[in-house]
Amino acid sequence: MASLIESYEHQYSSLTADITVKIGKLSKTHGLEKQNVTLQVERLFDEAAELLEQMDLEVREQAPKDRQKYQTRLKSYKTELDKLQKDFKRARLGLDSRDELLGLEDIQDSSDQRSRLLDNSENLERSSRRLDHGYRTVVETEEIGAQIMEDLHSQRQTIQRSRQRVEEMNSNLGKSSRVLSGMMRRIIQNRVLLVGMGAMILVVIALGIYFTVKKSQS
Missing domain, CATH: 1.20.5 (Single alpha-helices involved in coiled-coils or other helix-helix interfaces)
Incomplete structure (x- = not known):
C-alpha cells in the first residue's frame, strides 16, 4: 500500500504544479481565454481533492508505525491545496x-x-x-x-x-x-278437603244403604 500512496503523492505533485502554472497564467488572460483557464483550474482542483480523499483512505489502512508519517504528509498536502485555492480566487478576481x-x-x-x-x-x-x-x-x-x-x-x-x-x-x-x-x-289443600268430603259422603251413603237393606230383610 505504501507504493500506492507514493504513486498518489506523485500524481498530487503533478496536479499542484499544473494548478500553479495555470493560476500564474490566469492573471495574464482575459475574456474567453480566462474562462477556459478558470474551468481547467477548477477541474484540476476537483481531481486533487478526490486524490487526497483516496490517499486518506489508503493512509487509514497503514500500520500504526507508518500511519502517523503519512497523516502528517496528507495534512500538509491539504494545507497546500487550501493555499492554492486562495491564490486561485485572488487571480480569478484580479486582486493584487x-x-x-x-x-x-x-x-x-x-x-x-x-x-x-x-x-x-x-x-x-x-x-x-x-x-x-x-x-x-x-x-x-x-x-x-x-x-x-x-x-x-x-x-x-x-x-x-x-x-x-x-x-x-x-x-x-x-x-x-x-x-x-x-x-x-291452597288449591292442593282444597282438593284434599273435597276428596275427603266426597269419601265421607260415599261412606255415609253406603252405610245408609246397608242399614236400609238389612232392616228390610229382618
Missing part, C-alpha cells in the same frame, strides 16, 4: 493584494452569516408551526378524551339503571313466585 482578498472574504462571510440567520429564522418558524400543531393536537386529544369519559359515565349510569331494573324485576318475580306457591298450596 491580500487585504483585498480578505475584504472580499469578509463580505462573503457576512453574506454567509445572513444566510445562516435566515435559515435559522426559517427553522425557528417551522419549529413554532410544529409546536402550534402539536399543541392543537394535544387540545383536540384532551377534548376527545373528555368526550369519551363523558360517554363512559353516561353508559355507566345507563348500566346501573338497567341493573336496578333487573334487580327490581327479580324481586317482583320472587314475590310472584311466593304468591303462586301459596296459591298452589
